[in-house]
Amino acid sequence: xxxxxxxxxxxxxxxxxxxxxxxxxxxxxxxxxxxxxxxxxxxxxxxxxxxxxxxxxxxxxxxxxxxxxxxxxxxxxxxxxxxxxxxxxxxxxxxxxxxxxxxxxxxxxxxxxxxxxxxxxxxxxxxxxxxxxxxxxxxxxxxxxxxxxxxxxxxxxxxxxxxxxxxxxxxxxxxxxxxxxxxxxxxxxxxxxxxxxxxxxxxxxxxxxxxxxxxxxxxxxxxxxxxxxxxxxxxxxxxxxxxxxxxxxxxxxxxxxxxxxxxxxxxxxxxxxxxxxxxxxxxxxxxxxxxxxxxxxxxxxxxxxxxxxxxxxx
Amino acid sequence: xxxxxxxxxxxxxxxxxxxxxxxxxxxxxxxxxxxxxxxxxxxxxxxxxxxxxxxxxxxxxxxxxxxxxxxxxxxxxxxxxxxxxxxxxxxxxxxxxxxxxxxxxxxxxxxxxxxxxxxxxxxxxxxxxxx
Numbered sequence: 001x002x003x004x005x006x007x008x009x010x011x012x013x014x015x016x017x018x019x020x021x022x023x024x025x026x027x028x029x030x031x032x033x034x035x036x037x038x039x040x041x042x043x044x045x046x047x048x049x050x051x052x053x054x055x056x057x058x059x060x061x062x063x064x065x066x067x068x069x070x071x072x073x074x075x076x077x078x079x080x081x082x083x084x085x086x087x088x089x090x091x092x093x094x095x096x097x098x099x100x101x102x103x104x105x106x107x108x109x110x111x112x113x114x115x116x117x118x119x120x121x122x123x124x125x126x127x128x129x130x131x132x133x134x135x136x137x138x139x140x141x142x143x144x145x146x147x148x149x150x151x152x153x154x155x156x157x158x159x160x161x162x163x164x165x166x167x168x169x170x171x172x173x174x175x176x177x178x179x180x181x182x183x184x185x186x187x188x189x190x191x192x193x194x195x196x197x198x199x200x201x202x203x204x205x206x207x208x209x210x211x212x213x214x215x216x217x218x219x220x221x222x223x224x225x226x227x228x229x230x231x232x233x234x235x236x237x238x239x240x241x242x243x244x245x246x247x248x249x250x251x252x253x254x255x256x257x258x259x260x261x262x263x264x265x266x267x268x269x270x271x272x273x274x275x276x277x278x279x280x281x282x283x284x285x286x287x288x289x290x291x292x293x294x295x296x297x298x299x300x301x302x303x304x305x306x307x308x309x310x311x312x313x314x
Numbered sequence: 315x316x317x318x319x320x321x322x323x324x325x326x327x328x329x330x331x332x333x334x335x336x337x338x339x340x341x342x343x344x345x346x347x348x349x350x351x352x353x354x355x356x357x358x359x360x361x362x363x364x365x366x367x368x369x370x371x372x373x374x375x376x377x378x379x380x381x382x383x384x385x386x387x388x389x390x391x392x393x394x395x396x397x398x399x400x401x402x403x404x405x406x407x408x409x410x411x412x413x414x415x416x417x418x419x420x421x422x423x424x425x426x427x428x429x430x431x432x433x434x435x436x437x438x439x440x441x442x443x444x445x
Contacts, residue, residue, distance in 0.1 A: 031341035
């Protein structure tokens, strides 16, 4: 059975649980608010060769428990939903146990805590993106004013400004002069990255199990297609089939980052191309909110994820 | 493949004020076994979707299944559609039952002190969906 962890009223958690219910998949659910109170995790790590026997333990409820050997895969939305979580030592310890379970579980996990850490540094992700054969935008990260001028001069149009970390930001195109004028002496800009705006169509790719590739194209005039209403635009999402070499590059990238579920943001070059070196990858979301894309583009992402997590342990 | 405009989707930013006003759904009771837990989860899900104003989750799933058949993506589409249609009725019945039960409970209940955090939580929910 699939273990799902997260808040029941977090929309993606609810969406995936609804899918499991509707399709008759067996699952076990741990609401994050119960960790350290009604629910505990018992984990035993055994030295030895890699394999399913190294980690044993149970998910323990007050009057019943489920052994880890009964679990086929794990889907985690821990840390989402804006909950104010208990800070008791017990609750904090159980959240640490949950993080350890995600990292040590021998079967598929979407996603492991350590695998999600690449999202904390976009420049770090760019190294993996380049290694997978995709392009990245010309980027300046940091707050060194002396380097901005030279970078800005080399750009075609105003730069894009966006978060350099996993901190959420609304992507904007800014006037270089205004940005510079807004700077206060002695107060360096918080970590941001400035990029060349890339012409082309936004394509969102979800990779499940580093094998199944489900993609959609976003048609919009908005700079940030995820928030078209913020600028008075609309967006249309529709499913597309990627050229095989580009799909393979996405698989390589997802595998390299250790992700069993990834949301890869690409820019398709005008006129299209089957060469991944022509496609620009903006970032890889390590906890993708696939519900929106599934609803609007008809991509069967929840089904693919459930099938992947429900496969028998190897 | 079919093209869908954002306006016809299940979740929009217009849903967020309703969510913030309603507050969080409580964590489901863990019960005495996996079956009881899943029943509690399904009740909590019905409440979540009813707060969202989305009572036709099953219908959407059914439509999705039909679309899979139409587009020939998978021959399991019909099966998904049939199951989802049954689920739709169950979910709607359950949601209505829950709403009626909660009406009395919530009538005299003062606005939650946690409304601010709820509003924040749901304000970030849409962003999470599109991350």
